[in-house]
Amino acid sequence: MTTARRTTRTPVLDDRFAVSLRGLDVDAETRCVHYHGPTDVVALRFACCDTFAPCHRCHDATADHPAEVWPRARFDEPSVLCGVCRATMTWPAYRAADHACPVCKAAFNPGCSAHAHHYAEAG
Numbered sequence: 555m556t557t558a559r560r561t562t563r564t565p566v567l568d569d570r571f572a573v574s575l576r577g578l579d580v581d582a583e584t585r586c587v588h589y590h591g592p593t594d595v596v597a598l599r600f601a602c603c604d605t606f607a608p609c610h611r612c613h614d615a616t617a618d619h620p621a622e623v624w625p626r627a628r629f630d631e632p633s634v635l636c637g638v639c640r641a642t643m644t645w646p647a648y649r650a651a652d653h654a655c656p657v658c659k660a661a662f663n664p665g666c667s668a669h670a671h672h673y674a675e676a677g
């Protein structure tokens with residue numbers, strides 16, 4: 555696995571990922587310059603541009619528009635990416651997964667829950 559970090563800004567996408575993704579100093583498991591602990595391996599999709607980012611600060615730093623959180627009306631669409639196995643899941647599935655990937659069991663940072671309002675409507 556490569557440990558190379560890459561910054562990708564609008565309109566370019568990070569071509570290491572199958573989904574549309576941008577961020578600052580992103581590693582191959584979606585850690586970023588802001589959140590780079592062992593369990594910071596989740597990327598979130600933003601409704602404004604349908605693009606994933608490792609965190610909302612990455613979105614704001616690399617997009618040319620304000621962030622729009624994921625709306626309740628789209629909770630049946632995948633909006634969370636596991637950077638370890640690259641599986642995507644819906645926001646409710648992520649919230650129900652108890653801080654681990656439902657597919658590969660990689661641990662997710664429990665602290666992210668405190669920032670949920672940056673990423674999705676309450677629900």
Ligand SMILES: [Zn+2]
Pocket residue numbers: 600601602603604605613617619620621622
């Ligand atoms: Zn956006």
Ligand SMILES: [Zn+2]
Pocket residue numbers: 577578586587588589608609610611612613
């Ligand atoms: Zn970030």
Ligand SMILES: [Zn+2]
Pocket residue numbers: 636637638639640641655656657658659660
């Ligand atoms: Zn996973």
